[in-house]
Amino acid sequence: MQRRKAWNGDPPKTEAEARRVLLHVTQGCIERFGLSKVGLSDVASAAGVTRQTVYRYFANADELFNSAAVLASGGFLERMRARVLQHEGLAERMVETLVVAIHEIPKDAHLSTLVLSGDSFAVSPALKMLFIQDEMLALSGGDIALTSLERDELAEVLLRLLKSFLDDPGPERSEDELRAFLYRWIIPVIDEKLQAADRKFKLRFPSVR
Numbered sequence: 538m539q540r541r542k543a544w545n546g547d548p549p550k551t552e553a554e555a556r557r558v559l560l561h562v563t564q565g566c567i568e569r570f571g572l573s574k575v576g577l578s579d580v581a582s583a584a585g586v587t588r589q590t591v592y593r594y595f596a597n598a599d600e601l602f603n604s605a606a607v608l609a610s611g612g613f614l615e616r617m618r619a620r621v622l623q624h625e626g627l628a629e630r631m632v633e634t635l636v637v638a639i640h641e642i643p644k645d646a647h648l649s650t651l652v653l654s655g656d657s658f659a660v661s662p663a664l665k666m667l668f669i670q671d672e673m674l675a676l677s678g679g680d681i682a683l684t685s686l687e688r689d690e691l692a693e694v695l696l697r698l699l700k701s702f703l704d705d706p707g708p709e710r711s712e713d714e715l716r717a718f719l720y721r722w723i724i725p726v727i728d729e730k731l732q733a734a735d736r737k738f739k740l741r742f743p744s745v746r
Contacts, residue, residue: 545585553671556594556604559584563605572602613641614672627683628727631695632719639702640712683731691727698723 549555562584566575577598581588595601617637624630683691710718 543585552594556671559586559591559594559601560605563601567602567605572606575602577601613645617641618675626728627731628724631691631727632716632723635695635699635702635719635723636712636716638699639706639715642703643706687730 544558549558559580563575563580566579566583569575570579577588577591580601581591584591591601595604617634620637621630621633624633
């Protein structure tokens with residue numbers, strides 16, 4: 538019997554791409570077998586890799602399946618990415634991320650259950666998910682003025698704000714009202730931090746810019 542090629546003959550070029558491939562394959566397995574019946578072995582087999590390879594990119598099965606479930610939820614991330622990337626500045630992108638998430642997540646039956654159930658969206662475990670780190674890097678536009686620590690801290694602030702708004706929405710606001718509220722209080726803080734990071738970067742690498 539002919540041995541199957543790794544990654545079905547099309548190996549990913551980066552770790553982020555490998556995670557996207559595995560998430561896409563997991564979505565297909567969930568649609569085919571159902572979430573309660575699909576296992577890690579099914580995903581590994583469909584992707585043309587071993588279980589050990591899957592564990593290189595996801596800490597455990599829960600991280601893999603929760604990440605796949607988020608992606609499968611009505612194209613939420615695709616819609617968010619499309620709206621967020623229309624904005625140029627990192628601070629504006631972060632605010633738009635919050636606006637979309639705060640308004641969209643409660644409307645999605647699966648996402649709201651996943652997020653508001655507690656454990657799967659606790660801030661500390663979420664920050665460790667490489668899938669979320671990939672998204673944060675993509676939304677930041679790979680801004681080289683920010684160090685990896687600063688990106689992690691910004692991600693933590695955003696997740697804590699998001700969790701707070703979802704747990705207790707507070708006064709009812711339209712998207713425009715929420716955006717204006719967040720612009721007033723978040724944009725100046727992030728912009729000040731970015732300007733300081735940019736000055737520090739230019740001092741260390743004056744020939745780059």
